[in-house]
Amino acid sequence: MAGLINDFLNWLLSWVGGSVAHESLAGYVLAGLVHVALILVLVATSALIFIWLERKISGRIQDRLGPTRVGGKFGWLQTLADGLKLLTKEDLLPGGADGMLFKIAPYISFCASIGAFIAIPFAGGHYPWIAQHLNVGVFFVLAVLGLEVFGVILAGYASASKWSLFGAMREAAQVVSYEVPLGMCVVVPVLIAGSMDLVVIGDRQAGLFTNWLVFHDPFTFITFWVYFTCATASVNRAPFDLAEAESELVAGFHTEYSGLRWSFFFMAEYGSMFSVSILAAILFLGGWHGPIPITGSLGLTAENGPFLGYLGQLLGLGNVLLKGTIGVCVMIWIRWTLPRLRIDQVMATCLKYCTPIAAVMFLGATYWHYRFPEKVFFGLADAPAAVYDVNEGWAGDEPAAAFDESQLVLNPTTKETL
Amino acid sequence: MDSIYWPSFFFFFFGILACVFAVGVLVSRNIVRMAFYLVLSLAATSGLFFLAGAEFVGAMQLMIYVGGTMVLLVFGVMLTSQERFVDMKTWAGDWVKAFLAGGALLFVLIYAAFSVPAWRGIERAEAEALPVAQTATPLGMGLVGARVDKLDPAVEAPRDGMSGYLLPFEIVSVHLLVVLVGAAYLARAKRKITARIE
Numbered sequence: 320m321a322g323l324i325n326d327f328l329n330w331l332l333s334w335v336g337g338s339v340a341h342e343s344l345a346g347y348v349l350a351g352l353v354h355v356a357l358i359l360v361l362v363a364t365s366a367l368i369f370i371w372l373e374r375k376i377s378g379r380i381q382d383r384l385g386p387t388r389v390g391g392k393f394g395w396l397q398t399l400a401d402g403l404k405l406l407t408k409e410d411l412l413p414g415g416a417d418g419m420l421f422k423i424a425p426y427i428s429f430c431a432s433i434g435a436f437i438a439i440p441f442a443g444g445h446y447p448w449i450a451q452h453l454n455v456g457v458f459f460v461l462a463v464l465g466l467e468v469f470g471v472i473l474a475g476y477a478s479a480s481k482w483s484l485f486g487a488m489r490e491a492a493q494v495v496s497y498e499v500p501l502g503m504c505v506v507v508p509v510l511i512a513g514s515m516d517l518v519v520i521g522d523r524q525a526g527l528f529t530n531w532l533v534f535h536d537p538f539t540f541i542t543f544w545v546y547f548t549c550a551t552a553s554v555n556r557a558p559f560d561l562a563e564a565e566s567e568l569v570a571g572f573h574t575e576y577s578g579l580r581w582s583f584f585f586m587a588e589y590g591s592m593f594s595v596s597i598l599a600a601i602l603f604l605g606g607w608h609g610p611i612p613i614t615g616s617l618g619l620t621a622e623n624g625p626f627l628g629y630l631g632q633l634l635g636l637g638n639v640l641l642k643g644t645i646g647v648c649v650m651i652w653i654r655w656t657l658p659r660l661r662i663d664q665v666m667a668t669c670l671k672y673c674t675p676i677a678a679v680m681f682l683g684a685t686y687w688h689y690r691f692p693e694k695v696f697f698g699l700a701d702a703p704a705a706v707y708d709v710n711e712g713w714a715g716d717e718p719a720a721a722f723d724e725s726q727l728v729l730n731p732t733t734k735e736t737l
Numbered sequence: 738m739d740s741i742y743w744p745s746f747f748f749f750f751f752g753i754l755a756c757v758f759a760v761g762v763l764v765s766r767n768i769v770r771m772a773f774y775l776v777l778s779l780a781a782t783s784g785l786f787f788l789a790g791a792e793f794v795g796a797m798q799l800m801i802y803v804g805g806t807m808v809l810l811v812f813g814v815m816l817t818s819q820e821r822f823v824d825m826k827t828w829a830g831d832w833v834k835a836f837l838a839g840g841a842l843l844f845v846l847i848y849a850a851f852s853v854p855a856w857r858g859i860e861r862a863e864a865e866a867l868p869v870a871q872t873a874t875p876l877g878m879g880l881v882g883a884r885v886d887k888l889d890p891a892v893e894a895p896r897d898g899m900s901g902y903l904l905p906f907e908i909v910s911v912h913l914l915v916v917l918v919g920a921a922y923l924a925r926a927k928r929k930i931t932a933r934i935e
Contacts, residue, residue, distance in 0.1 A: 344743065420773060455793045462800035469776065469807050476769050495808055 324349045354450040358436045365644075366589040367398045373651050380655040408578035413479055416575065420477035425576070425583035428470030432590035434463040439597055440518045442607045442635035445621060446628070447518040456517035457505055460598060461498075464553070467591055468494040471555075471562065471572045474584070478575040486571025490555055490562035493665055497552040497559075500673035504546035507539055507684045508532045508602040517598075521606030526703045528610035529696035533603040536697055538683035543603045545677050547646075550595035552669065554588065557654035561662050589647075596646025597639055604642050607635030747788050755781035766826070772810040779803050880906055 325346035329339040339345060371386070374397065378385025390396025412418055438456040440449035453459050468490055475487020511532060512520040524530045533543045552559040563571030573584050600606055614620060619631030660668065693702045758781065761774035779802045786795035827835075880902050 344741075347743075417767070417769070420770065453792045453796075455796055458800070459792065459796040462796045462804070465800060465804050466807075469803075472807065472810065473769075473773065491807070498804075 354437075358433060358450060362433055362436065362586065362590040362593070365593050366586045367402070368644075369589045369592070369647055369651075370398045370401070370585070371395055372648065373654075376648065376651045377655045380652070402582065405578050405582045410578050410580065411575070413575045415479040417477040417479070420473045421575075422580070424470045424474035424477060425580040425587070426470070427473065428467050428587035429583045429590070431463055431466040431470065432587040432594070434466075435460045435591065435594045437463075438517065439594060440521060440601070440606070441639050442632040443518045443521045444628075444632065444635075446632070448632055448636060449518065452518065453516070455515045457509055457515045457520070457598075457602070460517075460594065461502065461505060464591055464594065465494070465498055467554075467587060470584075470587070474576070475572040478572070480575050482568045482570070482574045483572050486562040486564075486568050486574070489662060490572060492662075493555070493559065493561060493669075494553055496666060496669045497549050497673070500545060500669060500677040501549040501553055503674070503677040503681055504542050504549060505598075505602065507542045507681055510681075510685060511535060511539070511688050517601050517606075521601045521608070524605040525608050526612050528605060529700050530608075530703060531603065531605040534696050536684060536687040536691075538680045538687055539603070540697075542677065542680045542684065543599070545673055545680065546603070547599060547649075549669075549673055549677075550599060551650055551653065552665070554591045554595055554650075556588075556592065556650050558657040558660050559665055560654075560659065561665055564659060566659075592647050592650055593643050596650070597643040599646055600639060600642035605638075606642075607632075607638045609634070609638050744788065748785065751781045751784040751788060754778075755785070769810065772806060776803050776806050779806060 323346075325339050325341050325343045328343075328345060329341075332339055371394070375385040375393070386394030386397035388394055389400045412421060437450045438453045438459045440447045440452075440456070442448040449456075471490050472487045475483040475485075475490075478484070508520055509515050512523040514520060514523075520532075524532055528534070532539050534540065555562055561571075562568075563573065568574070573581055576584065614631040614634055617631075619627050619634065621628035621631070687698075691698045694700065695702045755778045758774045758778035762771050762778065765771045765774060779798065783795045783798035783803070786792075786798055
């Protein structure tokens, strides 16, 4: 992308007699800024929409209307009005608080929440839409999402309030526990796709919805639900929101926060809800592939020229965002349906149910994949040839290399082991 | 502006960041701030790994060290901390011991660093001509017991060193498990058994 931007700048400047080299710094800086701006806009806008959705859905579930006045018929500007109100509120610092840590904590949570989006692809294929294509994308996303709790702990400690400290402790215990079954569930799609690259995992599920990994076998089907439960817990959503239990802890770790800093915690929460939902979509629900592959039949692929390829990718982006939004809506639905668990019930759910189930599903999926390596859709359908048509992004990889039996031979000098 | 070699610039940026926060750990007296600086220092180190293109090691650094420090902070420090840990004072004897240990390590590192013959980055053409496959696959295969790097030249009978690192790996894992069980045993809540009055 940087080279493209430099060439474009060179073309622009050639009118006034200047020039920009292909490997110039300007292109890299601009490319980085474009990526950062896109991710920031996505997280901020999605937080606005999700908070409005949360209010509307909770209202309807409780037989209320929710916001109705701001911005016309559906109250769709309500969040913006809330944001303006939060901007004008006083930024309080409790006496006895650790000022530096108190001030920096919301930004740490927010940065971790945004950082996960760096390695999340929004459309795949040979030219994936992704800020930084990492070949260990899944692992990076999980590692960065795990850092969000650090801001919460710092906030809880630095507030010099017992409610905050209790909330932070609960959150830390909960997130650290739930990372175990979450990691185990994520390993299953990685194992079946044979790669930690999110682009490869997504492209592995091209074609009809029968190729989605959630329908790969009975074990992955159950793994998906365990993953979603653990993801809900790890982003600290009800019924697992012990860290901000209003009935016991006032507001938990953000008791002492007000104004913009408080809203940063909420942007972080909605951002990570969105990122775990998108991760679920990519790992299990086909990612940027719709249930019926219409991009191929409409000719919207990169082979038919850049513009049609771009349209196809745009459709893929829509798929990812739609699936992510549906995931967030399910989380909202769960929040306003189930009562909050007690802390011992939260721990029991993790250690006595999720972890053993995830472990058994991992073993089962391993055996199934070993027993029926070329079957999808619960073993009823044959895997499409596109399964092997993946580009891991290595330096020597031919894009769209046809599947070759000889590549299955274990050879240390080539990178392909499949 | 284009004359600056940007990889070096970012190397120094992350390196200086890591060093500054490491010094912050030393001079800070509040244990939570120390842990905070330690996390930042380790995160800057992971930035160095990402810069080197070692994404797996970088993500591992984030997950194990940064996440692990967080757990250490919570369960090791905040739950057990007494007043003397919240505001720590270092005695003169501790300074001397710390300087001896740290200075010895620094000496070894500097000696090793300055005994490298040529300080220059490897050229791309040279790197591509290297015979080693640039993946972690041989290492991973070695861990599970197949030394693919020793397959050349191919022989039928297993040679010395062909068994990989499976046995040491398992021994270390079991050792870690024993340590974990022991730690849980030592840290368990000790209940006083009161005699039941009939």
